[in-house]
Amino acid sequence: MGEAAAGQGVLRIELDAIVANWRDLGARHGAPCAGVVKADGYGLGAVPVARALLAAGCRTFFVAHLTEGFVLRAGLGAGPEIIVLNGFPPGADEQAGLMPVLNSLGDVAAHAAAGRAEGRPRPALLHLDTGMSRLGLDAAEQAALAADRSRLTGLDLRFVMTHLACADEPAHPLNAAQAARFAEAAARIAPGVPRSFANSSGLFLGPAYRSDLARPGCALYGINPTPGVANPMRQVVTLEVPVLQIREIAAGTTVGYGAGYTAHGRLRVATVAAGYADGYLRSLSGRSLALFQGRAVPLIGRISMDLTTFDATEFPEMRPGDRLMLVGGPGNTPDDIAARCGTIGYEVLTALGPRYLRAHVGGA
Numbered sequence: 001m002g003e004a005a006a007g008q009g010v011l012r013i014e015l016d017a018i019v020a021n022w023r024d025l026g027a028r029h030g031a032p033c034a035g036v037v038k039a040d041g042y043g044l045g046a047v048p049v050a051r052a053l054l055a056a057g058c059r060t061f062f063v064a065h066l067t068e069g070f071v072l073r074a075g076l077g078a079g080p081e082i083i084v085l086n087g088f089p090p091g092a093d094e095q096a097g098l099m100p101v102l103n104s105l106g107d108v109a110a111h112a113a114a115g116r117a118e119g120r121p122r123p124a125l126l127h128l129d130t131g132m133s134r135l136g137l138d139a140a141e142q143a144a145l146a147a148d149r150s151r152l153t154g155l156d157l158r159f160v161m162t163h164l165a166c167a168d169e170p171a172h173p174l175n176a177a178q179a180a181r182f183a184e185a186a187a188r189i190a191p192g193v194p195r196s197f198a199n200s201s202g203l204f205l206g207p208a209y210r211s212d213l214a215r216p217g218c219a220l221y222g223i224n225p226t227p228g229v230a231n232p233m234r235q236v237v238t239l240e241v242p243v244l245q246i247r248e249i250a251a252g253t254t255v256g257y258g259a260g261y262t263a264h265g266r267l268r269v270a271t272v273a274a275g276y277a278d279g280y281l282r283s284l285s286g287r288s289l290a291l292f293q294g295r296a297v298p299l300i301g302r303i304s305m306d307l308t309t310f311d312a313t314e315f316p317e318m319r320p321g322d323r324l325m326l327v328g329g330p331g332n333t334p335d336d337i338a339a340r341c342g343t344i345g346y347e348v349l350t351a352l353g354p355r356y357l358r359a360h361v362g363g364a
């Protein structure tokens with residue numbers, strides 16, 4: 001673990017908790033789980049996260065972009081499967097042993113033709129859209145492929161996959177509809193090919209959502225995959241940021257841009273070295289808190305690009321150089337923070353900026 005520079009925040013990432021979450025999800029699934037490490041491992045560091053999962057037995061990783069795949073391959077070496085969800089750009093050749101997801105009939109045609117030309121089937125995943133209307137073969141493309149499966153000649157299909165739209169809402173009727181569409185289409189188009197179905201929340205929906213390879217992401221990182229029910233996952237991150245200055249201001253004095261906060265009486269203002277440029281979302285202005293020695297310190301005023309102010313009046317012992325925990329701790333998880341500003345824990349994590357020292361601990 002590196003040393004934080006003066007004034008630098010420390011994002012601490014418990015690799016053992018990520019591994020424990022992965023094992024727990026695998027046990028619930030009763031079948032293998034991949035590790036989804038797109039967006040730099042949801043902001044926490046794709047390579048260290050994937051190395052820890054690899055050491056624990058994970059053999060398949062999902063990224064979104066080809067460039068993320070290159071970084072991960074360089075970090076992991078040969079061996080584990082690395083699958084690129086967004087596919088390869090047109091004309092891209094086989095890339096560092098990475099595997100593309102084929103998201104359209106055009107992708108199928110291009111990769112199958114290349115495989116036939118090379119006389120060596122191209123490994124790939126086939127993505128069937130069953131309700132997202134985003135990527136993946138739509139219903140018409142699926143019908144065309146089912147009617148002429150010779151189009152798959154030249155491909156070594158490792159998995160056929162689909163993605164749930166409403167897995168975090170167990171009662172949503174689209175879940176069962178997607179399960180039925182997937183089962184039916186996969187049997188027609190790719191009989192005998194292993195299937196990949198559930199994301200984190202999908203793992204909790206029951207046996208109809210089991211497959212040969214689940215694709216959990218958020219739950220690995222401690223985000224609650226079962227909203228409305230107690231979080232079954234272990235927490236993974238804390239973010240501690242140093243106090244740069246503390247000052248006393250008089251009643252009537254304002255704090256920050258827009259004079260967004262006015263002191264009602266004498267007030268101690270603690271200014272910390274993180275702002276919206278670091279992913280401390282500006283929409284949290286006036287509606288979040290940090291923890292100091294386990295106690296809540298209210299956020300006051302507007303979050304600036306590089307600085308945020310807190311009301312330290314109740315903490316006469318706080319000094320510059322002390323650290324406030326902006327993320328993590330009881331009542332201040334990424335999900336808690338997301339709820340205060342109308343977003344989801346995924347966004348809180350993936351927004352975490354590059355200026356923090358990422359301190360990965362455990363995971364040997």
Ligand SMILES: *Cc1c(COP(=O)(O)O)cnc(C)c1O
Pocket residue numbers: 036038085163198199200201215216217218219
């Ligand atoms: C991001 C993603 C996942 C992981 O989803 P979580 O909700 O984070 O578990 C799985 N599959 C696909 C296709 C994805 O894009």
